[in-house]
Amino acid sequence: MAQAPACVLVIFGASGDLARRKLIPAVYDLAREGLLHERTLVVGVARTALDNDSFRAVCREGAASFSRGRSVDPALWDLLAPRIHYVTTDYGSADDFSRLDDMIRSLVGRCGGADNRLYYLSTPPAAFAPIIRNIGKLLADRGAAQDQVPWQRVIIEKPFGYDAPSARALNDLLHAYFPEESVFRIDHYLGKETVQNLMVLRFANSIFEPIWNYKYIDHVQITVAETLGVGDRGGYYDQSGALRDMVQNHIFQLMALVAMEPPAALDAQSIRDEKVKVFRSIRPVHPQQAERYFVRGQYGAGEAAGVRTAGYLKEKGVATGSVTETFVAAKIFIDNWRWSGTPFYLRTGKFLPRKISEVVVRFRSPPQTLFQKQCESPVYPNDLVIRVQPDEGLSWRLNGKVPGGQLNIKPVAMDFLYRTTFNVEPPDAYERLILDGMLGDQTLFIRGDEAEAAWAVIDPVEKGWARAKTPPQEYAPGTWGPKKANDLIELDGRRWMHSGDEAQPIIACAL
Numbered sequence: 001m002a003q004a005p006a007c008v009l010v011i012f013g014a015s016g017d018l019a020r021r022k023l024i025p026a027v028y029d030l031a032r033e034g035l036l037h038e039r040t041l042v043v044g045v046a047r048t049a050l051d052n053d054s055f056r057a058v059c060r061e062g063a064a065s066f067s068r069g070r071s072v073d074p075a076l077w078d079l080l081a082p083r084i085h086y087v088t089t090d091y092g093s094a095d096d097f098s099r100l101d102d103m104i105r106s107l108v109g110r111c112g113g114a115d116n117r118l119y120y121l122s123t124p125p126a127a128f129a130p131i132i133r134n135i136g137k138l139l140a141d142r143g144a145a146q147d148q149v150p151w152q153r154v155i156i157e158k159p160f161g162y163d164a165p166s167a168r169a170l171n172d173l174l175h176a177y178f179p180e181e182s183v184f185r186i187d188h189y190l191g192k193e194t195v196q197n198l199m200v201l202r203f204a205n206s207i208f209e210p211i212w213n214y215k216y217i218d219h220v221q222i223t224v225a226e227t228l229g230v231g232d233r234g235g236y237y238d239q240s241g242a243l244r245d246m247v248q249n250h251i252f253q254l255m256a257l258v259a260m261e262p263p264a265a266l267d268a269q270s271i272r273d274e275k276v277k278v279f280r281s282i283r284p285v286h287p288q289q290a291e292r293y294f295v296r297g298q299y300g301a302g303e304a305a306g307v308r309t310a311g312y313l314k315e316k317g318v319a320t321g322s323v324t325e326t327f328v329a330a331k332i333f334i335d336n337w338r339w340s341g342t343p344f345y346l347r348t349g350k351f352l353p354r355k356i357s358e359v360v361v362r363f364r365s366p367p368q369t370l371f372q373k374q375c376e377s378p379v380y381p382n383d384l385v386i387r388v389q390p391d392e393g394l395s396w397r398l399n400g401k402v403p404g405g406q407l408n409i410k411p412v413a414m415d416f417l418y419r420t421t422f423n424v425e426p427p428d429a430y431e432r433l434i435l436d437g438m439l440g441d442q443t444l445f446i447r448g449d450e451a452e453a454a455w456a457v458i459d460p461v462e463k464g465w466a467r468a469k470t471p472p473q474e475y476a477p478g479t480w481g482p483k484k485a486n487d488l489i490e491l492d493g494r495r496w497m498h499s500g501d502e503a504q505p506i507i508a509c510a511l
């Protein structure tokens with residue numbers, strides 16, 4: 001990988017959890033891999049009063065607990081720590097930003113680096129606008145936004161807006177100060193190795209393209225399941241819910257990469273053009289149909305994977321009687337030539353039985369003239385299972401003959417496991433994304449129109465749910481969501497699948 005140029009990574013929200021658990025460990029791992037320029041500076045910014053030493057101690061603990069090796073090399077840390085600084089800042093104060101700017105300039109001057117800046121907004125969304133305006137003012141004072149030397153870029157964490165109009169407003173605000181080429185909207189799923197591998201799988205192999213369409217694919221399932229609840233994020237989550245928190249971004253991105261047409265080139269513009277077309281081709285769901293195509297659930301009291309909960313409504317920060325969903329299952333149609341009539345079933349939730357993110361592509365059954373008459377039941381259709389996490393890799397489910405004199409058919413798996421094939425732990429998504437931000441590569445970030453197009457699919461569903469008379473259906477922690485989620489797919493004669501399903505029985509056929 002290319003090494004990043006010298007720059008200043010300015011992290012807003014630096015005293016928060018994301019910085020400690022993800023951003024700082026990613027910076028440490030980039031340094032360990034030799035991918036950070038030796039004159040990189042990290043400036044943590046937040047409202048909490050901290051001095052440099054206490055911030056460095058937090059960073060060291062974060063790197064020790066969450067970096068790839070779960071440890072810190074003292075020699076490397078001694079090189080990195082003096083480059084980490086902290087500035088207490090009121091996000092609404094232009095004076096504070098001007099002080100911050102002076103401080104960064106003097107640090108850059110002292111270390112002889114370059115004043116390229118990567119502003120990383122990892123704050124609650126309410127702080128985005130004041131921060132963008134205040135950075136914008138600094139840029140305007142310098143006259144620097146357009147000429148891009150030294151460059152100034154902004155990485156903006158999710159959620160990017162709350163619906164299409166708020167996403168548009170945020171885009172407008174960003175574009176008032178930054179050209180689109182300098183705006184990096186994060187969806188950390190795009191930084192995951194297996195998600196990037198989706199494009200390699202589809203476009204570096206010739207066997208998929210001829211069968212990757214409605215003629216051969218019966219349906220696609222995407223599951224992103226978590227075993228934990230909302231934890232201490234109840235305040236944020238209650239305003240968001242699973243549809244906004246997971247479907248609009250992570251699941252839609254997985255779906256877009258599975259569904260999109262081959263891009264004209266492997267550049268950010270061409271790839272994102274194709275993803276936008278997918279979102280625009282999704283069959284609109286009228287608010288009145290929201291409950292039919294988008295099932296919602298909320299976890300009650302119970303236990304999943306050894307963790308007990310008193311139920312979503314008892315979580316800290318959750319409003320009394322909240323109807324926010326912690327589970328969504330959806331059926332979506334992409335009305336274009338490739339996918340005409342092929343359903344995409346999507347599912348995500350908290351407190352489900354296993355932490356698992358995967359895509360299952362189910363192929364149509366073969367014309368069964370050969371086996372239909374002789375076998376006790378139809379042979380199994382083929383599945384391609386793309387495991388995003390855990391056990392990153394993919395599996396083909398095929399039918400094989402059980403050795404012996406009988407004609408017995410058993411589903412077998414051909415497995416590719418990253419861990420054993422490449423013998424490395426894949427880098428964390430944030431490592432890749434921070435590096436790409438420094439390198440100016442937008443391929444794995446969401447474009448402004450893409451965010452708006454994804455919200456345009458979600459908005460009518462939220463509207464329909466808000467008008468609905470029934471609240472989300474309660475489900476027991478440790479189960480795969482409410483009953484209606486099963487009905488959604490089973491009434492179509494299909495069923496939810498995921499790796500780890502019990503082995504299918506052998507099918508006996510007469511010779």
Ligand code: BG6
Nearest residue numbers: 158188224226245246250357389
């Ligand atoms: C975040 C959501 O974007 O993704 C969280 O806000 C969720 O609610 C998380 O837990 C899941 O990410 P991952 O990488 O653990 O699958």
